[in-house]
Amino acid sequence: MSWKTMERFSAEDRAKLWHDWRVGDSMTEIARALGRAVQTVYTELHSHGGISPRPWQRSARALTLAEREEISLGLAEGESQRSIAERLGRSASTINREIRRNGGVDTYRAEAAERRAAREAKRPKTCKLSENKALAATVARLLSKRWSPKQIAGWLKRKWGANEAHRVSHETIYRSLYLQARGVLKQELIKHLRSGRTLRHSVHGDKGGHRRGRLADAVSISERPPEADDRAVPGHWEGDLISGTGNSHIATLVERSTRFTLLAKVEGKDATTVAKALVRQMKRMPASLRRTLTWDRGLELAKHREIEIAAQLQIYFCDPYSPWQRGTNENTNGLLRQYFPKGTNLSVHSQAYLNKVARELNGRPRETLAFMTPAEKLQELLQ
Numbered sequence: 001m002s003w004k005t006m007e008r009f010s011a012e013d014r015a016k017l018w019h020d021w022r023v024g025d026s027m028t029e030i031a032r033a034l035g036r037a038v039q040t041v042y043t044e045l046h047s048h049g050g051i052s053p054r055p056w057q058r059s060a061r062a063l064t065l066a067e068r069e070e071i072s073l074g075l076a077e078g079e080s081q082r083s084i085a086e087r088l089g090r091s092a093s094t095i096n097r098e099i100r101r102n103g104g105v106d107t108y109r110a111e112a113a114e115r116r117a118a119r120e121a122k123r124p125k126t127c128k129l130s131e132n133k134a135l136a137a138t139v140a141r142l143l144s145k146r147w148s149p150k151q152i153a154g155w156l157k158r159k160w161g162a163n164e165a166h167r168v169s170h171e172t173i174y175r176s177l178y179l180q181a182r183g184v185l186k187q188e189l190i191k192h193l194r195s196g197r198t199l200r201h202s203v204h205g206d207k208g209g210h211r212r213g214r215l216a217d218a219v220s221i222s223e224r225p226p227e228a229d230d231r232a233v234p235g236h237w238e239g240d241l242i243s244g245t246g247n248s249h250i251a252t253l254v255e256r257s258t259r260f261t262l263l264a265k266v267e268g269k270d271a272t273t274v275a276k277a278l279v280r281q282m283k284r285m286p287a288s289l290r291r292t293l294t295w296d297r298g299l300e301l302a303k304h305r306e307i308e309i310a311a312q313l314q315i316y317f318c319d320p321y322s323p324w325q326r327g328t329n330e331n332t333n334g335l336l337r338q339y340f341p342k343g344t345n346l347s348v349h350s351q352a353y354l355n356k357v358a359r360e361l362n363g364r365p366r367e368t369l370a371f372m373t374p375a376e377k378l379q380e381l382l383q
Contacts (some may be wrong), residue, residue, distance in 0.1 A: 009034070009044065017044060018053070028296050028323060035342035038323055062117065063090075063098060068110035071095060075105055102251040128168050131174050137165060139173055151174035214376055217305065221294055221325055224316045231257045234381045235291035237313075238329035239278065241269065241300060242336060244346035250354065251277050254332045255289065258377040259369065261332055262360050263354035267347075268285050271302040275310075286382070292316060294326055335361060 009017060013034050020030045027045065031038045042074075054111045063071075067088055072225070074084040081099065085092040099105060129136040149170035160166040179326040228236035234257040241249045251264035251274060264277040282290055290313040295301050297317050304315045318325040339357045340346055362378075365371040 009036075014044070017041065021045060021050070024064035026297065026320060032241060032298075035243060037213065062282050063094070063113075065110065065114045068098070068113050071098065072108055072110040075099070128172055135168060136176075139168065139176075143173075157181055170265040181207065218297065218317045219315065221316045224292060224294065226265075228256065228294075230348055233291070234258060234378070235289040237282075237293045238326040239293055239295045240326060240329050240333060241266070241274070241298070242333050242340060242346070244340065244342075244344050246345045246347060250336075250340065250346050250349070251281070252329060252333055252336065253278070253281060253293070254329045255374075255378070256328050258374045258381065259328065259332065259366055260374040261358050261377045263336075263358045265349065265351045265354055269300050271300055275307050276305040278307055279310040280306075280314065287312060289378075289382075294318065294329075296323065332361075 017030055017034060020033065025033075027038050027041045027072065031041045034041070067090070070088060071084055074087070081095050082092045085095040088095070099108050102108050102116060129139060138156075139152055143149075143157075147155075152173060153168060153170040156167045221279060224236075227233040234255060236256045237253050239251065239253045241251055243249050247269065249266050249269055251266050253262040253264070254260070262281045264279045264281040267273050280294075282293070290311055292314045293307075293311075294316045295304075295318070297320060301307070301315070301317075304317075307313075308315055321331050336357070340349070359375075362374050362375040365373050369377050
């Protein structure tokens, strides 16, 4: 993984990303929670094949940062390497190797040495299949016969018993497939897996990349009426949540024909809270402007049937990892970041303030509307 990729996220954000991926959240949900683009999240996941990287754990035999600082201080004061070793309770050869691999006596620096040690510890380690070509060939042959990694591992264990040289865990097989940097198993073997995925997904997620058991009876965007696609008839909306710090969110609703925007304060991301907020906002509009609503496949819309009945509209759901299918809403969310910057707590804003922001946004002329405002366009269609 390149340093450029690592710089995309802070350590805290990266830990949250991988935690949410392990529990079954989709890329869209993770991106929303972190205030990042879906492609940025995908890049981070893809760099590891969807497999959560193991955190660096310092070996009990490795030098600590405190010991490296003692080495640096001792060298600066002219202390001999043998004396430093005796003071730290380390062998002289250990201290000598540490200094040589980090520039020598004159240029040794504790922090630089610590960073180097961390980088080397994170490098991919040689795996069993790269060391045993015959075993790798057997695994590849069985994968091409559509055996699952777990079936292969179980069969090898039964066939070879306690002979570890001819056995491999199913997790090692998965890592060899998805972490192509290892160069052990060809990536085209992935197509023989039942999922056919190019990323390893959580066991808690379904085929759409979402947690299991959600969105029963969801209707795909492919079934949305053609009139919604060509924007000829008003009343077709796109919706989403924008997120801030402290698990704070604002629901955004944008009418496709006019770009007219509604904002709803939500006290939480749970399905009940979001449903109530959406119904309250949608019922402000005339029935003729409540035809459809398109959303992504987030858990917050698990009560979509209740919203449909209360607001009298049909809800459709985007395909997984396809935010462009709500392009109008995505663009509007970008405009809203002028008012609600990333990394801020959105819960501090009242519904009255959200209404004020919506009025201001609806009063801004749009090039796509021949420089009419969304409010003017909506009024024109209602006359």
